[in-house]
Amino acid sequence: MNRNQSDIAYEFLRSKLISRELSAGSRVRYGPLGDQIGMSATPVREAIGRLASEGLVDLVPQAGAVVKRLSRSDAVEVFEMREAIEPYAAAKAAQLIGLHQLKVLQGTLDQILQLLERSKAKTLNDKHARQFDEADLEFHLTILRSTENRRMLKVVSDYHVLTEIIGVDRHSYSRDVVALTVDDHAAILDGLRRRDGDAAREAMLTHIRNSRQLTLTGMGKG
DSSP states (O other): OHHHHHHHHHHHHHHHHHTTSSOTTOEEEHHHHHHHHTSOHHHHHHHHHHHHHTTSEEEETTTEEEEOOOOHHHHHHHHHHHHHHHHHHHHHHHHHOOHHHHHHHHHHHHHHHHHHHHOOSSBOOHHHHHHHHHHHHHHHHHHHHHTTOHHHHHHHHHHHHHHHHHHTTTOOOBHHHHHHHHHHHHHHHHHHHTTOHHHHHHHHHHHHHHHHHHHHHHHTTO
16 A cells, blocks of 8 residues: 555655746655645655655655755756767657657647747746646657657656756746747657658757756856
């Protein structure tokens, strides 16, 4: 029972990290979190331990954990790993991806375009920013799922959670940034549709490097 409850608590916490409801520096306590989910503190403690082993939180003795506040060097490491894995995944996906998954990718692209159409401000509001993050994450995870490599999916999924945590500091969801993401995703999708592994690989590499530059610029030199 505790194993299943631990999984539930783990997924609950990961979703909070991805949505940024738990941002860098946020305190996570066993008891209150267990009350919120409807379980004892024990499976929550196990879930937080898993997140700590993945580098997403720092444990606080007898209290719980704090969402990790990532440094510039942490960000560099995250993007180096993404650059090493995701372009390869995109090239592999070009050979394996199915029609349904291509439709899902187009759907995420359409969602982001709709956000740009609905938002007339220079930056997205909090609600639209969360929707953008969800669509962006689904785009990347759909490509990874199509490779049918569960270990690669897990590893890169963890790095995307770290990217979301870092993302609080990287930019203000300006229209220019969102439009750049649309262009990058469209180029990746074009390569996948044409079953052109080289084009998909290069487009993904360009996208990750663009994201890296935005992130490091937003974090400054400290």
